[in-house]
Amino acid sequence: MTATGRIDADVCIVGAGAGGAVAAAELAEGGAKVVVLEQGPHHDADRFSARPIEMMTALYRDGGQGVTLGTPPIVLPLGRGIGGTTLVNSGTCFRTPAAVLERWQREYGLHELTVQALDPCFARVERALSVAEVTPELAGANAAVARRGAEALGWSHGYLRRNASGCVGSGVCAFGCPTSAKQHTGITYVPRAQAAGAEILTGAQVHRVLVRDGRTRGVQASLDGGGGLHVHAPEVIVAAGTIHTPLLLERSGLGDSSGQLGQNLALHPATGAFARMEEIVDMARGVPQSFYIDEFSAQGLMFEGVAGPPSYVAMSLPLTGARHAEAMADYRRLAQFGLMVSDSSRGSVRSFAGRPLIRYDLVEADLARFRTGLARMRELFEAAGAREVYLPLPHGVAPERARPRDLKLMAFHPLGTARADARPTHGVVDGQLRLHGVEGLHVADGSVVPSSLGVNPQITIMALATRLAYHLLSRPCPS
């Protein structure tokens, strides 16, 4: 996968994650000559060791320790390489909620993005990824603990739908699936694209998108092995992800006529609580994210399973010293569940010395959501029969008194930094994901999603990329 010089293509795609890989396969199978430039490497599943620290270094940007600047600082893990973050996510698949699509129509003028219009795109993605509900047996004992608590409290819950086929519950979805059961884009859409003739180049750093007279001409890149590369293409799809797409557009001097480029960053700030149970849980045996509780989703709170091997728990467990060691000695009886907030806070991304600088401060409304959510998590585990509950707060701090700096947060699902809005004065791309004011330049990743979804976004991004591909092929998406 190396090349130098000049390549001519119908479509050049920057990034092989959730958006880029899907667009590449659909376009190549539709007869287009496609070139994909991916900054990261191809990951060989033979090297997946089920050891979190080793795998984080290999599969994540900055070893999974990228952090936002603000109060509180939030760890924002992002995948890198063929498959992008789909390689390291939990595999959860939710369609875009109808209420969110209605909001997009109302607030952003995206009238074409209706439930009906997107249905064939979602169905196509779900078929390609073998999306199915997790069975209780595969979900494991960690999910059973949460289910027991939710049932005792009468909270709405269910098993999640995931893109997995032949899963045996290895428990390390976030660290490289050793069975290749998780149907990430690197083993689904990318091989399809290659089989249809697409050229996939790894280690390709795209410097600029080239535009002349308001028309896209291609991209300028360099390759890890040395040498420059010009891809000449009348259509370019930028799919470098919510954090890096605005930086590429900024470097290219494009997309900021509205002043919205790099703004409106939405995240799902999240945290996890632990409980010490009477029974053996062995949380890493089973699907880590297999069960959800949506009782409080209208309040912006979503509870989803999370779990992992001892080393992962050792890093996440909100205890120190002897208490940490004592709880870890009882690892087999530890259960964990996650809390994800649909945020009102908005951040920004800009370039600093060539790297993304992410600014994000938690607003009062989101702090209130975390206070409520953490109190609910305590209720959940107590209802499930926990001997002890460990909330991610400093010792002695009750949820209702938590301050932003007390929260130990991670964030997932960054969205919105090149948001879609029908009005050129308010958004970076239009409803067809075309950059306002430039012919032939499109964006197909989380950056176009104009608001928080409240659910995991991977198949929203994939459905939008599918729709874009068929738009460029001038055909309707097959139903």
Place this chain on the structure above:
Amino acid sequence: MRLIVALARRPRGARLLAALAPVHQLAVGLLAMEHYEDPVIARELGWDADAVAARGRALRREEGRP
């Protein structure tokens, strides 16, 4: 990440990190993670990474997955 772990292992490095609260928190977490990634310690807690990875490889070969 490796740099932070290397610093945290040395007394002077640990003192330097202690002055930077979020980095210190990260370093402590990474050290704990590294400790429990030790195969002997992990196996005592019921986790055998080598067995999980080997089962994955065998299933992939058996079922012809990438």
